[in-house]
Amino acid sequence: MLDFTNKTIxxxxxxxxxxxxxxxxxxxxxxxxxxxxxxxxxxxxxxxNKRLISVNVQGITGREVDYTSIPYSRIQTFSIETSGTFDxxxxxxxxxxxxxxxxxxxxxxxxxxxxxxxxSQCLL
Numbered sequence: 294m295l296d297f298t299n300k301t302i303x304x305x306x307x308x309x310x311x312x313x314x315x316x317x318x319x320x321x322x323x324x325x326x327x328x329x330x331x332x333x334x335x336x337x338x339x340x341x342n343k344r345l346i347s348v349n350v351q352g353i354t355g356r357e358v359d360y361t362s363i364p365y366s367r368i369q370t371f372s373i374e375t376s377g378t379f380d381x382x383x384x385x386x387x388x389x390x391x392x393x394x395x396x397x398x399x400x401x402x403x404x405x406x407x408x409x410x411x412x413s414q415c416l417l
Contacts, residue, residue, distance in 0.1 A: 305331040305338055306400040313337050316348050320360060328411050331399065338397065340408070342415055345387075363389055365415045373409040376401045385409075 313330040317339060321327075329340040335350035345368075349359040367390045374384040383405035385397040399405060 304400070305333045305397055305403075307402050308332040308337065313339055313348075316358075317346055317360070320346070320362070328415075329408055331397075331403075340411065340415075363392075365412075367391070368412075368416060371409070371412055371416075373405045375405055 308330040310327045310330050313332070314327060316337060317327075321341065322343060325341050325343045327339055327341050331338040335355060337346075337348040339346040339348065344365060345363045347359075347361040347363075349361070351357040351359060368387055369390055370388040372386045374386075376383045381401045382398045383401065383403055385399060385405065385408065386394055387397070388394045399408075
């Protein structure tokens with residue numbers, strides 16, 4: 294489950310943008326574009342040029358969906374950790390004003406440096 298109050302979100306893998314676009318197209322602003330997308334079972338984490346969006350599919354049927362939107366202006370700090378020899382996942386830690394720190398564990402398929410650069414461009 295993708296829940297920012299959980300503080301650690303694990304097992305996210307990169308997803309093609311076209312696969313997640315239909316899930317959030319209705320809540321995107323007219324000039325908002327998806328930069329990166331990740332999935333974990335039924336849930337999604339999407340980075341746009343304006344914000345971070347969590348799509349949390351709930352219940353057995355998956356008809357109830359929770360959308361959490363965090364504008365980049367609410368992000369105070371972030372750090373990235375590359376994967377190593379024995380630790381095959383990389384990590385992204387984001388400190389969000391009012392929520393505290395959230396750690397995302399991303400698969401080794403993720404170009405964590407490129408994601409960090411993208412977040413920097415959106416923040417600065």
